Amino acid sequence: MNKTIFKSSSMRSVAIHNLFNRTSIFEPVQDRILNNNRSYTFKDSLFEVQIFGNYLNHSTDYPLFAMLIRHWRNAKANNEDPQLLNLPLKEVKDLLLQANKGTRAVDFKKIKASLQRLDTNRVSYRLNSKAQNKVFETGYFFEESPVLDFESKEIRFSISEFIEELYMPNSNISYLNIEELCNIEREANKALYKYLSTHGTVMIDFKLEKLSCVLGLKYRGYSEARCREYIVKSLKELQVLGIVRAYKWRKESNDYRILQSKYFTAKEAEFAIKHAKSNFKFSRI
Incomplete structure (x- = not known):
């Protein structure tokens, strides 16, 4: 082999x-x-x-x-x-x-x-x-x-x-x-699940523009408000499925903090959603 x-x-x-x-x-x-x-x-x-x-x-x-x-x-x-x-x-x-x-x-x-x-x-x-x-x-x-x-x-x-x-x-x-991706409903949810799955525990912050690009929204002429609406809908549905533990839009930096359930318990997420250090300080993601 x-x-x-x-x-x-x-x-x-x-x-x-x-x-x-x-x-x-x-x-x-x-x-x-x-x-x-x-x-x-x-x-x-x-x-x-x-x-x-x-x-x-x-x-x-x-x-x-x-x-x-x-x-x-x-x-x-x-x-x-x-x-x-x-x-x-x-x-x-x-x-x-x-x-x-x-x-x-x-x-x-x-x-x-x-x-x-x-x-x-x-x-x-x-x-x-x-x-x-x-x-x-x-x-x-x-x-x-x-x-x-x-x-x-x-x-x-x-x-x-x-x-x-x-x-x-x-x-x-x-x-x-x-197999898990195939069991998820809606194209947008599958795409976001795929993208999030490639990031580890320290990668928790994602720029709106980046998510919009990965989901193909930027290339369809969607407004920023429409992109946020699209992304939040998928985050809510992935949260119901137990894939996303918690998420938050941070207006001042125009990004999303997304905590995956496989890395964070409910208690850990409660702290991390507010206080965890941003990966933007050491990453280009």
């Missing part, structure tokens, strides 16, 4: 590069515009990303992408040839379609459409760090277009060299619970 890659035993811990977690490559999208094309630049203190291709959502596209990444990395961990891989459709159906009451044809039409959207996307990115090369790295997700084979009940795919090189340092990776 490759010692530099850990095999993932389930979809509860999948290594996803933060290029896909902390930018708007995947964003909350309404079904009516899901297959539309987009072309814009995401930029913050960590990444500058030029995004081209169909919109990518969190209900189907992100979980399916995560499944393909997990399958590819497990093959590498087992020292298997990862050039052409086969993902059983049953695994996809169990994760994405378990709550769907549609017909089999409708179910797999949804998977095929998601693969096509993923295949259209081209990304150019660079890290905004003085220590990093300022040249943009550009590529697609797949070396060749993935194939949904109904007869053999599998998805055949090959991960691109672009993704291979992105994962090569084995850093800037977060381990996401994709």
